Amino acid sequence: MSHQHSWDRAVVESIAHAFKDKPGALMPILRRIQDELGWVPHDSVPVLAEILNLTRAEVHGVLSFYHDFRHEPPGRNVVRVCRAESCQAMGGVALAEHVKHRLGCEFGATSSDGAFTLEPVYCLGNCACSPALVINGELFGRVTPERFDAVLAALDEVSQ
Amino acid sequence: MTATVYLPCDSSVRSLGADAVAKAIVGEAQRRGLSVEMRRTGSRGLYWLEPMIEVRADGTVTQRQDLPSPPVVQPRGRRVAYGPVAPSDVTKLFDCDFLNGGNHPLALGAPEEIPYLKGQERLTFARIGLTDPVSVDDYVEHGGYRGLLHALAIAPEQIVEEITVSGLRGRGGAGFPAGIKWRTTLQTNAPQKYVVANADEGDSGTFADRMIMEGDPFVLIEGMTIAAIAVGATQGYIYLRSEYPDSLRALEAAINAATAKGYLGENICGTGKQFTVEVRLGAGAYICGEETAMLESLEGKRGMVRFKPPVPAISGLFGRPSVINNVVTLASVPIILERGGAFYKDFGLGRSRGTVPIQLAGNVKRPGLIEKAFGITLREIIYEYGGGTASGRPLRAVQVGGPLGAYFPESLLDLPFDYEAIAAEGGILGHGGIVVFDDTVDLARQARYAMEFCALESCGKCTPCRIGSTRGMEVIDRMLAAGNGEKAAELELLRDLCDTMTAGSLCALGGLTPLPVVSALKYFPHDFGLEADKT
Numbered sequence: 001m002s003h004q005h006s007w008d009r010a011v012v013e014s015i016a017h018a019f020k021d022k023p024g025a026l027m028p029i030l031r032r033i034q035d036e037l038g039w040v041p042h043d044s045v046p047v048l049a050e051i052l053n054l055t056r057a058e059v060h061g062v063l064s065f066y067h068d069f070r071h072e073p074p075g076r077n078v079v080r081v082c083r084a085e086s087c088q089a090m091g092g093v094a095l096a097e098h099v100k101h102r103l104g105c106e107f108g109a110t111s112s113d114g115a116f117t118l119e120p121v122y123c124l125g126n127c128a129c130s131p132a133l134v135i136n137g138e139l140f141g142r143v144t145p146e147r148f149d150a151v152l153a154a155l156d157e158v159s160q
Numbered sequence: 161m162t163a164t165v166y167l168p169c170d171s172s173v174r175s176l177g178a179d180a181v182a183k184a185i186v187g188e189a190q191r192r193g194l195s196v197e198m199r200r201t202g203s204r205g206l207y208w209l210e211p212m213i214e215v216r217a218d219g220t221v222t223q224r225q226d227l228p229s230p231p232v233v234q235p236r237g238r239r240v241a242y243g244p245v246a247p248s249d250v251t252k253l254f255d256c257d258f259l260n261g262g263n264h265p266l267a268l269g270a271p272e273e274i275p276y277l278k279g280q281e282r283l284t285f286a287r288i289g290l291t292d293p294v295s296v297d298d299y300v301e302h303g304g305y306r307g308l309l310h311a312l313a314i315a316p317e318q319i320v321e322e323i324t325v326s327g328l329r330g331r332g333g334a335g336f337p338a339g340i341k342w343r344t345t346l347q348t349n350a351p352q353k354y355v356v357a358n359a360d361e362g363d364s365g366t367f368a369d370r371m372i373m374e375g376d377p378f379v380l381i382e383g384m385t386i387a388a389i390a391v392g393a394t395q396g397y398i399y400l401r402s403e404y405p406d407s408l409r410a411l412e413a414a415i416n417a418a419t420a421k422g423y424l425g426e427n428i429c430g431t432g433k434q435f436t437v438e439v440r441l442g443a444g445a446y447i448c449g450e451e452t453a454m455l456e457s458l459e460g461k462r463g464m465v466r467f468k469p470p471v472p473a474i475s476g477l478f479g480r481p482s483v484i485n486n487v488v489t490l491a492s493v494p495i496i497l498e499r500g501g502a503f504y505k506d507f508g509l510g511r512s513r514g515t516v517p518i519q520l521a522g523n524v525k526r527p528g529l530i531e532k533a534f535g536i537t538l539r540e541i542i543y544e545y546g547g548g549t550a551s552g553r554p555l556r557a558v559q560v561g562g563p564l565g566a567y568f569p570e571s572l573l574d575l576p577f578d579y580e581a582i583a584a585e586g587g588i589l590g591h592g593g594i595v596v597f598d599d600t601v602d603l604a605r606q607a608r609y610a611m612e613f614c615a616l617e618s619c620g621k622c623t624p625c626r627i628g629s630t631r632g633m634e635v636i637d638r639m640l641a642a643g644n645g646e647k648a649a650e651l652e653l654l655r656d657l658c659d660t661m662t663a664g665s666l667c668a669l670g671g672l673t674p675l676p677v678v679s680a681l682k683y684f685p686h687d688f689g690l691e692a693d694k695t
Contacts, residue, residue: 024440027443028441065445066445068443085606122616124403125369128529129175
């Protein structure tokens with residue numbers, strides 16, 4: 001089996017053992033793995049199946065069902081842009097185009113330099129301050145292309 | 161003397177820079193040697209004025225003689241509001257003696273007197289903006305836990321009776337009477353029962369659940385506890401969407417605080433009754449807001465919709481009887497138990513009783529949260545509260561009830577906000593969201609988006625939803641590309657498809673996706689290149 005990305009098996013095992021006795025443990029386990037690693041490696045599927053006494057198909061089925069779980073490591077920064085109706089009504093479509101252009105990647109992809117992953121999200125509950133997006137976990141409202149560029153510029157300073 | 165400054169910690173307000181405003185105020189106060197206590201609260205929901213600060217001076221804080229205008233005299237202890245405040249406004253606010261209610265271009269006077277708030281009937285949202293969201297003492301001081309204490313003093317059947325009398329219906333979207341659900345679970349014998357709060361608030365244009373969880377999480381926890389005592393449940397879950405990290409923090413802090421004070425745990429208020437609550441996160445699947453898909457997800461599975469019957473009230477989470485209610489529904493329970501079902505029922509009309517938190521969003525000048533008795537018209541909401549479009553262009557369409565709700569034209573704005581009235585026009589009230597669009601909107605594009613969203617979020621269990629949504633996108637694309645003489649065949653196909661989805665889908669996702677599509681066709685045929693009489 002080829003390993004495109006290395007991952008820490010011990011982290012996955014310890015999380016699985018810590019949560020396995022909770023009712024409905026698989027969801028909290030996958031969430032914690034992603035919190036720790038930034039993604040859920042496919043090779044963790046048989047590990048989780050073994051520890052939770054599930055089939056690989058069951059684990060894979062859950063992992064692939066939910067939009068949140070990443071199947072590859074994300075870029076150094078993650079940008080999530082709301083694409084739902086309230087943001088659409090306030091210029092969200094144009095903002096999304098601007099963000100794609102600035103980051104140099106499409107939705108669901110990572111820029112070629114690994115700096116940014118761009119993800120769609122369908123409602124952040126920030127509809128009274130549309131359009132909205134999230135940059136590295138921080139929520140922004142009433143976002144204009146100019147405001148997005150300003151936040152991005154501040155990020156560059158931090159990372160250099 | 162110390163002045164108290166209140167500023168929301170609500171995530172929407174934080175998304176507008178509230179934390180930087182808080183830092184600027186604390187820093188400026190230090191520089192001036194003034195004593196200021198910064199308290200973070202929930203948001204009043206007047207989002208166009210956010211970040212809105214409120215000040216309560218307990219005496220004279222500064223002794224300035226050179227004020228640009230005389231201070232607004234406020235009775236001691238009353239709050240005065242300023243907004244929207246940017247960090248760059250803070251120095252000037254201090255110069256104007258805002259800590260004593262001084263005049264400033266951003267001064268709004270007493271927050272309760274702002275017409276947007278004054279015209280509301282806040283029952284469920286009464287405390288939000290007043291209290292520290294995670295302080296039990298603050299909660300109790302503002303009337304919290306009176307409903308629970310009453311519930312503990314009466315029989316479970318009487319609790320259910322109060323809920324039934326109140327006429328409370330599910331605020332998540334389905335509008336099912338809460339009393340019937342509770343009675344069913346109460347009357348089902350089982351060794352274990354559950355209370356599940358549905359906090360998977362996925363509809364665009366809605367944020368009422370989020371405001372409650374971030375601004376007054378105890379009111380949800382108290383409502384769940386009352387439900388548990390009524391039906392005999394000992395374990396509760398809050399299924400929270402992962403897009404709400406601030407809600408997670410507030411809920412966990414509130415659960416810990418309530419447990420420490422004996423309002424949750426092994427011996428609730430010394431009665432020997434037991435109830436614990438755990439928050440579980442979703443993972444970005446809209447379908448998990450459907451109650452049976454949510455149960456599957458809580459059980460650690462794919463969020464696939466279940467066949468009903470059995471109803472969850474009899475066989476729900478892990479096959480046990482479960483009360484499942486939306487956050488707003490459960491948060492409306494404490495005041496019903498405190499004031500009585502008849503009190504709550506006096507608000508509203510027809511079969512829509514009580515109050516509803518209306519969430520006004522999209523292209524509107526004054527977006528926000530409006531809690532009103534059922535029956536206010538869409539026009540009053542959008543123009544009197546909302547002030548019309550934010551862009552200043554003519555309003556063209558409003559989508560009521562989330563992504564599965566109908567698009568209504570301007571001519572239907574006199575509809576009352578009421579479950580039955582909106583259903584009669586081919587729409588749904590849903591979770592109470594309204595998204596306003598100006599005349600730049602293309603309803604054919606919105607209709608296509610409705611199908612696209614359904615295709616993205618379908619759980620895949622039933623064919624009309626799984627396949628129909630993709631075929632719907634394709635047929636709309638073909639219709640838009642077709643020449644004038646060729647559209648009729650595609651239109652017929654689209655109508656057939658919508659009929660199949662409506663009648664043949666297992667749940668509301670596939671079953672209601674045709675609503676935005678069919679309403680767009682009906683009221684905005686020109687956007688599809690159709691003439692009105694052919695639709």
